[in-house]
Amino acid sequence: MYVAVKGGEQAIANAHRLLADRRRGEREQAELSVEQIGGQLRLAVDRVMSEASLYDPELAALALKQASGDLVEAVFLLRAYRTTLPRLAVSEPLDTGTMRIERRISAAYKDIPGGQVLGPTYDYTHRLLDFMQLAEGETPEPARADAALARCPQILDLLNAEGLIEREHDDGSEPADITRDPPDYPVDRAARLQMLARGDEGYLLALGYSTQRGYGRNHPFAGEIRLGHVDVEIHVKEWDETICIGEIALSECQMINQFGGSREVAPQFTRGYGLAFGHNERKTLAMALVDRALRAEELGEPISGPAQQAEFVLAHADSVEASGFVSHLKLPHYVDFQSELELLRRLRKAHGNARGSGDAAMEDAV
C-alpha cells in the first residue's frame, strides 16, 4: 500500500526565505553583483559553463550568485535553464588553429613557432597566500611587448612531418549527440568526448591521475595546451553562407601518449584530446588523459584500470546526474524505512526463536 503524506509547505517557504537571507549575508556589506562575479571569479564561471554544457558567462555568474558559490548547484541551475531554450543552429566545427591566443605552451617541444606563451597562469606562483589582497591595493597594468604575438600554429600537426604521431582526419561523419539520443553503450569517441566535456572536473581529475599512477598507464606528454578565443560560425539558409555569431573562450589540450601500431602501421605516438569552454586547463588535461584511456580497446591495449572502462567512467561523470541520485537520499523515505524496520524485526524474531529452540535441544542433550 502507498500512503501519500502532505505537509511542510510553510516550512519549505520559510526555509527558502532563510536561504535568501543567509545568501545575502551581512547587510552592511555591499551586495555582490553578477558583473563582479563574471569579472573577478571568472574561473568559477568558466567551470560552471563547461559542466552545464551551456556557454553564457552572464547566466553562469548569476547561477553562481544564486547558489552561494556552490559549483555543483550552479551547474544544475544552468543545465536546467538550458532545457527551456530551443536549438536554433549547429555550429561549424571550431577551428582551434585560428585561436586568438591568451596562453599556449608545449611540454614536449621547447622551440615552437610562436613560442612558449605563459599567459595569465597560476603556474610558477609560490602558492603563498597574498595578504595584499586583504587590503584594497591597486593592481598594476599588465606588461606590454612592443609587438603582437606571432602566429601560433597547432604544434602536433606542424611537427608531424615524420609521421611519428597519429594524424586526426575528418571522415565527414555526423557526430552522436547525447542530448538527443541517450548513450547506448558502447558509445563511439564523439559521444565519449561530449560526455567528458560536460563531466565533473574533480571526477575526471581523479581518473586521469589514476592512469598516471599505474591503473592503465600510457605515459603522456602535454604536446600543446592553448587557451584563447575562437569565432563560432553557423551556416544560415537565408544567405546560404557561413557566418560568425560571436566568439567563445576555449581551453584545449593535445596529449601525446605512448605507442600504438599494427601490421600495417609502424609504431607511432597516440593522442588524447581535451577541449572545454572557458579557461579550464586542468579539466582539459584530465579529459585528454581519460579520452586516451578510453581508447584502450581501439588501440588493442589490455583493459586493467577503472579509467579504461568506458561505461563505468561515462555513466558516472555527470555531476547533475550524480548529485541528483545521491541527493535523493535526503528525500523522505519514511515508508521504505518502516518496511525495512518491520522486515528486520521479523528476522530478529526468527533468529531468536531458532536460537531459543536450539538452546532447548542442547539442554535436552545434557
Place this chain on the structure above:
Amino acid sequence: MTRPHRQRVLALTPRERLEAGWASLDIRENHRCVRGPQTGMAMVRGRMGGTGNAFNLGEMTLTRASVVLDDGTVGSGLLGHGWVSGRDHRHAELIAMIDACAQHERFRERIDELIASLYSERQAREQQNSREVAATRVDFFTLVRGE
C-alpha cells in the same frame, strides 16, 4: 563589403558601442520584426585532436532577428537578418536592421564606413591584448658550464 563580414563585425561589437555608432549615422528608418528577436541555442562542435572528426562540445546561447523596412520609407520592403551570441534581443535586432538598410544604396556607404571603423577598433583591441600576452612569452637561454 560582404554580408558575412558585416555580420561578423556587428556580432563582435559590444551592443552599447553599436547603439552609439548607429545613432551617429542618423538613419531614421522604421522597421518591424518579422521573426523574433528569438533566443535559443547553437550546438557548438569541436574536432577530435583539433583536425579530426567533429563532436558536440556543448551549447551556447544565440539570439536571431529578421526585420523588414516599413512601407513609405526609403528602402521599404527590404529584409534584413541578424544573429548574435548571447541573449540580447536589441543587439540582434540592430544587426538585422543595419543589414536591411545596407542593402539600399543610399545608406550603404555610410554603413560601410561604420563597419570599417568598428572593425579597426576591434583590431586595435586585439592588438593591445596580443601585446600583453606576448610579454609573457618565454625567452630561453642556455647556461654554459665551465670547461
